Amino acid sequence: VSEGATDLGLSVGDSVAMQVIAGDRLDACFNEGVCVHDDAGTVTITGVVRLSDDLEPTPFDGAVFLAPLEFAEARGGDAITTGYITDVFARPGSDPDELVADYSTRVEGGDVRATNDDLAGVRRAAGLQHDGLLIASAILAVAGVLIVGQTLSRFLARRAGDAERLAVLGMTRGQRAGAGWLPGITGAALGAVGTVPLTIALSPLFPRGIARRADPDVGVRADWAVITVGAAATFAIGACLAGGAALIWCRTSARSESTATVSLASRLVQGLRLGPNAAMGSRFALEPGRGSHHTPVAAALGTSMAAVAVVVGAVVVADSLDGLLASGERYGVGWDLQVSAGDRTIEAGEQIAADARTDAVALAVSGELNLATEGSVPAQVFAVGMSSVKGSVEPIILEGRAPIGADEVVLGSNTFEPLGVGIGDAIDVSGPLGEQPMVIVGRTIVPLLGSDSPDVGVVVPLQSMLDLGGLETVGEIDVQPAVFVSLADGVDIEAAGRDIEMMGAARDGPFRPSSVSVLDEVRAIPIYIAVFVATMGALAMLLALVVTSRRRRGDLAAFRALGALPRDAAAAVCWQGLVASLAAVAVGVPAGVVVGRRLWISIAERNNVLAVVEIPWWTVGLTVAAAVV
Numbered sequence: 001v002s003e004g005a006t007d008l009g010l011s012v013g014d015s016v017a018m019q020v021i022a023g024d025r026l027d028a029c030f031n032e033g034v035c036v037h038d039d040a041g042t043v044t045i046t047g048v049v050r051l052s053d054d055l056e057p058t059p060f061d062g063a064v065f066l067a068p069l070e071f072a073e074a075r076g077g078d079a080i081t082t083g084y085i086t087d088v089f090a091r092p093g094s095d096p097d098e099l100v101a102d103y104s105t106r107v108e109g110g111d112v113r114a115t116n117d118d119l120a121g122v123r124r125a126a127g128l129q130h131d132g133l134l135i136a137s138a139i140l141a142v143a144g145v146l147i148v149g150q151t152l153s154r155f156l157a158r159r160a161g162d163a164e165r166l167a168v169l170g171m172t173r174g175q176r177a178g179a180g181w182l183p184g185i186t187g188a189a190l191g192a193v194g195t196v197p198l199t200i201a202l203s204p205l206f207p208r209g210i211a212r213r214a215d216p217d218v219g220v221r222a223d224w225a226v227i228t229v230g231a232a233a234t235f236a237i238g239a240c241l242a243g244g245a246a247l248i249w250c251r252t253s254a255r256s257e258s259t260a261t262v263s264l265a266s267r268l269v270q271g272l273r274l275g276p277n278a279a280m281g282s283r284f285a286l287e288p289g290r291g292s293h294h295t296p297v298a299a300a301l302g303t304s305m306a307a308v309a310v311v312v313g314a315v316v317v318a319d320s321l322d323g324l325l326a327s328g329e330r331y332g333v334g335w336d337l338q339v340s341a342g343d344r345t346i347e348a349g350e351q352i353a354a355d356a357r358t359d360a361v362a363l364a365v366s367g368e369l370n371l372a373t374e375g376s377v378p379a380q381v382f383a384v385g386m387s388s389v390k391g392s393v394e395p396i397i398l399e400g401r402a403p404i405g406a407d408e409v410v411l412g413s414n415t416f417e418p419l420g421v422g423i424g425d426a427i428d429v430s431g432p433l434g435e436q437p438m439v440i441v442g443r444t445i446v447p448l449l450g451s452d453s454p455d456v457g458v459v460v461p462l463q464s465m466l467d468l469g470g471l472e473t474v475g476e477i478d479v480q481p482a483v484f485v486s487l488a489d490g491v492d493i494e495a496a497g498r499d500i501e502m503m504g505a506a507r508d509g510p511f512r513p514s515s516v517s518v519l520d521e522v523r524a525i526p527i528y529i530a531v532f533v534a535t536m537g538a539l540a541m542l543l544a545l546v547v548t549s550r551r552r553r554g555d556l557a558a559f560r561a562l563g564a565l566p567r568d569a570a571a572a573v574c575w576q577g578l579v580a581s582l583a584a585v586a587v588g589v590p591a592g593v594v595v596g597r598r599l600w601i602s603i604a605e606r607n608n609v610l611a612v613v614e615i616p617w618w619t620v621g622l623t624v625a626a627a628v629v
Contacts, residue, residue, distance in 0.1 A: 005048045014045050043071075097418070104368075104380035112380070124607075125210040125518040132525050133206070135599075139310055139529060141237075147540060149241050149299050152184050156249035163250055177246045184242020192235035199227055209521035277568050280559055281575020284548050285583070300544035301583055304627075307537025308588025309595060311623055314530035316596025317603070319616040321523050324516065330610040331516045332396045332445030332454045335360075336493050337485040341505040345481035348505045352485055353390035357496055360391025360486040363462060366449040367470035367479060370430045371419055371458060378430060380473065381415060382457035384447050385465025386484075393484045395459045398608065399423065400442025406461050407437065410444040413608040414455040429460065433469030445608065448511045450480040455515075455608050482508065515607050534626075537584075545577055581628045589624060 010016065018040035049066065090099055096114040104112040166176045203221045212218055286297060324330045341348035346363060353361040364386045370378035386395065394402040395410060400423045403410055409429065411421075421427055421440060429438050438460070446457040465471070471479050483505070487496055497507045549556070556569050597613045604611035 005045075010045055012045055012047055015042050016045065017041075018043050043067075101377065101379045101418075122211055122214040124515050125214075125521065126207055128518055128522055129207050129209075129211060132522055136525070136529055139533060142306060145237065145241065147303065147536070148187075148238065149245065152242055152245035153248070153299055155183065156180055156245055160249070173250050176250050177243070180246030180249045181239075181242050184245060185239050188235050188238025188242060191238055192231040195231055195234055196227055199230070210518060276559070276564065277571040278575045280555070280572035281577075282579045284552060284555075284572065284576040285579040300540065301580060303540045304537055304580060304584035305587045305591070307533050307540070308584045308623065308627055309592040310533040311530045311537070312589050312592025312620055313596030313599065314526040314533070315619050315623065316593060316613065316615055317600045318523065318526040318530070319614045319619065320596075320600040320604075320612065321519060321526070323612060323614045324604070324609060325520055325523070327612075328512075329396060330612055331513055332447065332609070333511075334396050334486070335362075335393055335484040336487045337483075337497055337500065338508050338511070339483040339485060339500055339505045340481065340508050341483070341503075342481075344504070345483060348500075348503060349389050349483040351503060352483055352500060352505075355496075355499075357488055357491045358390060358485055359488045360393045361389045362393035362484045363387050363389055363481070364447060364449055364484055365462065365465065365471065365479065365481040366451065366474075367431075367465060368473040369458060369460065369465070369468060369470045370428075371415075372428045372430070373419060373421060373425070374428070376420075378428075379419065382446065382451045383465060383470050384449055384451075384457065384459045385462035385470060386447075386459060387462035391486065393486055395444040395447060396610065398443045398445065398610065400440075402444075403441055403459070403461065406464055407439060408441045409438045409458050409460050410442040411440055411459075412446040412453070412455045412457045413443055414453070415457060416443070429458070429464070429468065431468030431470050432472045434467060436464060436468060438464075445513075447484075448513060449482055450478060453515075454513045516609065519603075519607065534623075537627075541577065541580065544580070545573060548576060549573055578628065585624050585627050588627075589620060593620070 005011065019037040020040040021035060021037055088099070088103075090096055100112050100114050163176050163180070166179060167173075171179070200220060200222050204219055206212075207215065207218075285301075328334070339348060339352065345365075349361055349363045352358055364384055367383050367385070368380050369383040370380050372378035384395075386393070388394075397410065398413065400410065409427070411419075416422060419427070423440055423442060425440050427438055427440055429436050444459055445454045446459060448454055451457055460470075485496075485500075487493060501507055556572070559569060559572065560566075593615060597615070600613050601611045
């Protein structure tokens, strides 16, 4: 495998010396640390395969090599421990899930699974990137709509007198609107055409991370159906914006300054009894003006509010994601150490429980059990039996509660639908040694104890697992006993782990599910979105201030004629920015918190992890300060 070859500095054609540990010596090697190797001759490397550990359903360190069965038989003889895998190719049109459900109850001492399950992590990574790109596209589209709308409004506002002259020449309102629409629709057409080569040129950059490593041919791609729809949507949105701006242009230019009424902003300023500088700036920020003095106040405020909301929402999602990655409990690991000791697991569990530094200790073992509702065909699923030795160690519950009786079980999130059951339903749990009716009391994150997914399986009391024969449905090599250890507050986890290893036990984890590792790869996306939108919002605000200063030169001149100093005019513009920023913060911050909270809950629920929302108020405070400044 490429990872192992890289670590060892090997390449195709190299000859290496091999050593082997006979099967009857494995227990002494793993449990006692006494490993006796035999010379196995020299072998030649004929190829290197790409098999990244994050593309595998179970964790491994890359130290894997592939060889014919004869290779192992010649070097281990009867003492070698062998696991066989039979590949079954279904006929076209067959349902792999039905075949798995059928064969799983027939195959004894082994496991039956669909090969598509091996790609679950890759599919999840691709799906997350797909959703992330859609969200980013939606945000960029909204930002683009607001920016283009502002640009068109300002472009036409500077030509307010042109509409009046066209009316004098005899053009109808529809004809004047068509004249104002023409520049916008031209820009929309150019934008739609320009997106096509840009889209194709950017295609080699995606996907990223795990999905990219799984793709054997990352190159230029062009989905013409998607490109056509996207270009058409770009043109349609641009044309609609241009049409709306043109209609407003005609209507605004036809109004007479003498018919203007006192605006809401003016009444608000009078009611607050603001000083001259503040009053002038507040009117600039909230009043659009008329005729040649018209400024797109609504578009500017909408852009600022949306920018603050997006930044705050992205920060909430990013901080919640960081909290998930930092807390094993949120993705199903409710303990500090996961220990294995082979046949000595029970003894090791009792020794660890006697240590005063431990707060809770549980024994666990993996196997498979058959689940069925009344009148249905049993389906064999991955199973974990758990029993507390000290304190209480329970699987993480997403919904419902943990089992407290011998006749209660909890299921993984993706186990409910295939069985057609829900929380509170009765279910028959069976194995080679018997059958027992049980009640489903919750939805859990199945511990990663040799399993491929924390979303599939059942957790039962350890004694029920043994009584039903759940260990006999898998090969002996696949039975993985473990001890889950929760340490007391303040105990050094690394030091405790080293002491446990000195007892002859191995520290195996805890392991992070591939679904969470996928989220780790996209953790930077919310920050990128926040930075981009914050930059666009700042530029939009700066542009609004510059345009207002130019359009309201007459108002500023009148202000100066009344005795205002140059610094008073500058203060009025500063007040304009302050009022616009406060309005954006007042609306954008609560909206961003609500949207970010809802978005993160949706992400957590889709990935079957605890939906804990973290709102970084200090970051939100910095965002508010930056927006105001």
